[in-house]
Amino acid sequence: MANLNLPPRRLSLLLSMLLAGSALVAGDPAKDLPKFDGDIQKYWANACARCHGVNGNGRDNNGTPLPDAGFDFTDSRKANRKKDADWVKVTLQGKDKMPAFKDKMSEADAQRFVTEILRKFAARH
Numbered sequence: 043m044a045n046l047n048l049p050p051r052r053l054s055l056l057l058s059m060l061l062a063g064s065a066l067v068a069g070d071p072a073k074d075l076p077k078f079d080g081d082i083q084k085y086w087a088n089a090c091a092r093c094h095g096v097n098g099n100g101r102d103n104n105g106t107p108l109p110d111a112g113f114d115f116t117d118s119r120k121a122n123r124k125k126d127a128d129w130v131k132v133t134l135q136g137k138d139k140m141p142a143f144k145d146k147m148s149e150a151d152a153q154r155f156v157t158e159i160l161r162k163f164a165a166r167h
């Protein structure tokens with residue numbers, strides 16, 4: 043960078059604006075999340091509930107719909123039409139705004155989220 047004709051402070055300002063902009067557009071929401079450590083309730087609350095809601099219904103604690111929920115896991119009619127294997131796949135590989143968690147957990151872990159968390163949301167209703 044030393045030999046460019048732009049004043050270095052200008053250049054770094056420009057670069058940081060570009061970087062911030064692209065992070066907003068193409069940012070990976072799962073990037074800053076920790077790896078799954080086996081504490082499934084805690085991981086749901088910390089990593090998944092921000093989009094899906096603590097109760098899986100895509101709403102925050104005030105009942106306001108969350109913008110990036112995508113699916114209401116408490117809707118048992120819809121949930122019952124979904125296969126475990128598809129939910130495992132979406133959890134690992136992501137889909138649209140749903141981030142991929144394949145770097146955070148194994149396939150067996152993802153299956154645990156389906157069985158121990160997601161299926162129970164529908165069963166409660």
Ligand code: HEC
Binds near residue numbers: 071091113124
């Ligand atoms: C940044 C927001 C976000 C986070 C964090 C997130 N999800 Fe999602 N998830 C979504 C969105 C949006 C969809 C809908 C994707 C679509 O169908 O277009 C979705 C869909 C899903 C689906 C598929 C539902 C269906 O359509 O049948 C599963 C399963 C799922 N998420 C599980 C999880 C799990 C488990 C976690 C945490 C480990 C998690 N999600 C974290 C946003 C998120």
